[in-house]
Amino acid sequence: MESIRKKAKELLDSKQVQVIIGYENGTSNKVRAAFITDPTQVDRLIYDERCTQNLAVYLVKHEVKHLGKMGIVATIPVMRTINMLISEEQVKPENVVVLGIGEDGKLLDFPDLTVMESFLQKAKIEITAKDKEAMEKLKKMTTQEKFDYWSNALETCFKCYACRSSCPLCYCTRCAVECNQPQWIPVQANKNGNYEWHMLRAMHLAGRCVSCGDCGRACPLDIPVHLLTMHMAEESKRLFGVDSGFSMKMESVLSNYKLDDKDNFIQ
Amino acid sequence: MEIEKKLIKKASLEKLFEKLQAKGNKIFAPVSKDGKTEFQYNPSYAEVTYDHIQTTQSLKNTVFPKIENLIRFKTDRSGVEVTEVDLTQVQSLVLWGVHPCDAAGFNALKSIFMWDYKDEYFNSRLQKIAVIGLSCHKSDDNCFCTSVGLNPGGTQGCDILLTKLSSGDFLAEIITEKGKAIVTEASELFETAPSETKEGNLAQVNQQFSHEKVTKNLAGAFEHPFWVENSLRCIGCGACAFVCPACACFDIQDETKGKNGKRLRCWDSCGFGLFTIHTSGHNPREVQSQRWRQRILHKFSYMPERNESLGCIGCGRCSRACPVDMNILEQLVSLEKL
Amino acid sequence: MEVEKITEEAPEVKTFRLKFKNPEDAEKFEFKAGQFGEYSVMGEGESTFCIASAPTRKGYIECTFRKAGRVTGALANLEEGETIGFRGPYGNVFPIDEWKGKNLLYIAGGIALPPMRCVIWNTLDLRENYKDITIIYGARSVEDLVYKNELKEWEERPDVKLVTTVDPGGQTPDWKGEIGFVPTVLEKVAPSSKDTIAIVCGPPIMIKYTFPVLEKLGFTDETIYTTLENRMKCGFGKCGRCNVGKYFVCKDGPVFTLKQLKELPDEY
Amino acid sequence: MSEFEPKIVAFVCNWCTYAGADLTGTSRIKYAANVKIIRFPCTGRIDFMLLMKAFQNGADGIIVSGCHPNDCHYSSGNFHAKRRWMVFRELLDYMGVDIERITFSWVSAAEGARWAEIVNTTTDKLRKLGPYTNYQNLVKSGIEEEL
Structure with a gap:
């Protein structure tokens, strides 16, 4: 948690990003998305097992995009979503900085998105x-x-x-x-x-x-x-x-084909 | 009509339920299943719960169905034949175990549907419901009925209001003629009122803001940065509006099968991006913060002014249903201090 | 109602003359300038447009629409003699009685002439009540001008001053009218604001740039009228779609004065 | 009681199967009359929702047919279509739509007899399966809501 706050402050202070999209405490023991634009506010950021919302949804939201370059706290599914959004040209890689969170809940240091990409190649997909x-x-x-x-x-x-x-x-x-x-x-x-x-x-x-x-x-x-x-x-x-979201250059499954796609159900 | 008080024993309550059912009444009552409580049509008495705080969905479906048939039509070469829906066929319905906030919700809907033009689809359903209320003895931190002028033992909108007493029996307050008729037909089940009052058996819901103050503040808050700041996380789904007992925005759509079809009224939400879009592509409420503002303003500013009713009953459903924790109570408290 | 006559006004723009199937309904039906209706094709839905014919001309109503969506697309496919549904009239009216004895300045752009045509004909039919009547009408191109025959008639009438304009590039070689956007042309024509009521209808962008010009010409907020064209469904203040501030455009509008607009939140 | 006659909708491509079905006719090969053919420019145009529309409107079975692999008039339309069907079949199965009721086939313009055979076997199969009441009831329950 401290490392996320530190990194967020660093990014905001150095103006590498204009907004950090992360999690904060909400009402009734819920957590919710936080949009931190002021470096003095980074202490609002938290991370624990309640933080499951896929924050990548805000990367394509008009009013959030409008704030400027975005830093985003991203668990593995969120990182995969970011890759998907980049492959589908909805997000420009240069507009996003990822504050990755590994399976152990610790902050991952990604100097750039290609490092995130190679991390994901090895990451496990877990559904509950x-x-x-x-x-x-x-x-x-x-x-x-x-x-x-x-x-x-x-x-x-x-x-x-x-x-x-x-x-x-x-x-x-x-x-x-x-x-x-x-x-x-x-x-x-x-x-x-x-x-x-x-x-x-x-x-x-x-x-x-x-x-x-x-x-x-x-x-x-x-x-x-x-x-x-x-x-x-x-x-x-x-x-x-x-697997979707493992690369920033994923070819869409349904708009591509291979000659040897199986067709044993076709008469 | 003066409110009359009676006692109904726990065992007699079951008999009342069964008696109503035996008379052919359709009953809509709360049932808990897998940790969730929802109103259900014609449950058995054993299934009905008296312990829930709030159902996920509101009761508006009973007077303003999520899909309502307005007209039927047949088209062919010679023209169109339109048949009106026979509203006299609407069945009567007993709503059982309705919390006071929900009962008051019908008044909020009434202020919309019966304002100016009288909506007969709504009205004919409203006339056919009997509301048997149940005071709240539990609440959670999303509840704020006392802040919008209601309370956990309020009688507004109820025909009969039941309050569970310490003995496990119920105090029955008979509020309307409709309620009286039900009691009269089952008079053997009711006894003289006890000395115990309902006040000691109600949930404690503290008032958290003054709605008058909120309304007053909203008048000058249209351009306030509050809206953008507090709605960045809103993802623009309609969950809040669809679970809300007082939201009444709708859409009109045709559904056809071959030459026959129906014109339907379906729920809609002012939170949806395409809700107000013009044919030309111009959209008066282009971004989500404007839509969120509209939601609050409609309930707390426009409705009090035009419809002489708040558009909110403090049930807290929207806050519980929201996937991104847009907590209406939290926002109203901030708006009071704005 | 039965579609009695279809006129092609411009590309994708048609005018329907509608006649009540039941003579009793025709007898009972009354409306005033500015009001609108919900027109429907069964199976496709309803669409809102103003009534484009004048209330002084009884026995029929007319509506003009551009083919744009599902309902207007279906309407455009109808032929004479076919049936459409109609609900109405809804909304408020232009207070033409209050305008008696004044000059009238109509300013319209594109497909917004139809809502104005109703009040134009209404006042022309009661011509003796008003002083000078000026109409400024602009469209994207010559082709897009609607009611070409009526424009001609108005042009020829001695008691109406008509100025037509098309956007730069939209003119034809034989175009004799103005070239330029409506607000610019308005500035050039510069009608006197003395004793004059201005009625503005057009796309939001045109309206936005027209108001300052009118204000410069000395028009006060109370003397400028416009109509809002918010998306609607029910027509009687329930469905919530056309809600702007405490007003519902379908009930309290569509006619508003600039004074009223200024009191409204900027959501139209 | 007369035997149940299934209603079948065939979505076929213009260049191969439609021409093939034409050949069936001109060759005077008799086959089951249960099928209503809808012609498309290419199998690539056959959207999955069209199949659902057919069921929605009372079809008991569906045939989807186009050019053999590598024979597509537009070179790869059928390959794209194939991927979509692969995925869609799995979804239908997962949601409980009877995929036995959908026949996918490749029929070329020269295979008139093969078309007849596919229609006949599909019709036979559907006769055994009976009317697709599941989906028809779903649609009905949607259209007729209570007052």
């Missing part, structure tokens, strides 16, 4: 045991059981789009659900509309999701929507051998 278990359980179900599970789980969704807004990779200003000529997804939050919306969201994150799990965490109704995108991440790794 709870999520792993839930996914295994789902995979063992029959088709009918899976269908019932999802159509019921998604039925309560009222389309507040917290899953979409919390996801740093859902940065489109006009989402596919808002494109209404034609209306692809029923706008209303009914069983059918919800099912198709979450299917669309998962598909649009296929090969892009970094399994941070923030969409599920953000859902006010506790619908495990992150299990959908995490599954897509797992599958694209299995099918195409790539």
